[in-house]
Amino acid sequence: MHPDIQKLFELQQMDVEAKRLRDEMTALPKLVAQLEAKAKATVGQRAVVLDLIAKEEALRRRQESDVADHKIKIAKIRKQLDQATDTKQVTAFEHEIAFAEAAISKLEDAELESMERTEQLEAQKTVADKAVAEAEAKHTSERARAIATIAADKIKLAEVEASRAAQRPTIGEDALSNYDRIAKGKGTAVAEALNQKCMACQMMLRPQRWNELRDRDVHEMMSCESCGRMLWHDPARDSPGRKPVQVEEQMSIAARIVRGL
Numbered sequence: 001m002h003p004d005i006q007k008l009f010e011l012q013q014m015d016v017e018a019k020r021l022r023d024e025m026t027a028l029p030k031l032v033a034q035l036e037a038k039a040k041a042t043v044g045q046r047a048v049v050l051d052l053i054a055k056e057e058a059l060r061r062r063q064e065s066d067v068a069d070h071k072i073k074i075a076k077i078r079k080q081l082d083q084a085t086d087t088k089q090v091t092a093f094e095h096e097i098a099f100a101e102a103a104i105s106k107l108e109d110a111e112l113e114s115m116e117r118t119e120q121l122e123a124q125k126t127v128a129d130k131a132v133a134e135a136e137a138k139h140t141s142e143r144a145r146a147i148a149t150i151a152a153d154k155i156k157l158a159e160v161e162a163s164r165a166a167q168r169p170t171i172g173e174d175a176l177s178n179y180d181r182i183a184k185g186k187g188t189a190v191a192e193a194l195n196q197k198c199m200a201c202q203m204m205l206r207p208q209r210w211n212e213l214r215d216r217d218v219h220e221m222m223s224c225e226s227c228g229r230m231l232w233h234d235p236a237r238d239s240p241g242r243k244p245v246q247v248e249e250q251m252s253i254a255a256r257i258v259r260g261l
Helices: 005-082 087-170 173-186 207-214 253-260
Strands: 190-194 230-232
Touching: 005 087, 005 173, 005 190, 005 230, 173 230
Parallel strands: 190 230
Antiparallel strands: none
16 A cells, blocks of 8 residues: 555545535534524514504504594484484484494494404414524524534634644655645545445445555555545455455456456
8 A cells, every 4th residue: 555545544534624614614604694584584574463463453443433433423413313303303313323323333343353353463473472582592592502613613623724734744745746636626535445345436446456455565556447536445444354356256257258268
């Protein structure tokens, strides 16, 4: 195995962790902003319900005032009715009373309908109050968590960057250049080879390449023929009792026939 591959694998772990920390520090403020916007939207929805309740209450006050006015009017007409001297006047006063009473009945029905709407709105307000409380509590808790996490991430990132800066000079220039080139294009440059498979692209390695990768006496840098990443192998992670793959065992029947010709 190439002497730099272990260092490159460790460098990649640092790079991956540094990226995770940066991504987290970028994502958390966005999440908090989303939660804040959601909390404000919930408050806005509750405000609409409160406004509708206020309008219904104002409507009922007007209806109650109109009913009171009609009752006063009826009382005056009844006094006039008592002083009426002919049938025509009596009939006219009775029509006015009937009209006022009909108006009162209509207003009282409308008032009952308003009270029913208010009852429904009050139920919506209860739901809205709960939603607002939950949204604001979540925003507050997530904001506090984000602040604490970002502060911790900054410390971790500084430590990772320091370790990364110390690791890079210990790696050969060619190996490091190849690592940077592959990582720029694929995100990661080193892939673990485990049980004859590249764990990055999940493609099987040719038996000869797998055996060479596991041979401690081979010191060349080996890459996956499928994805191009540099291969790192840890013998301790091999399946227990796994032996080197025999090339002959991996050949297809057709290949064996051709070889025997």
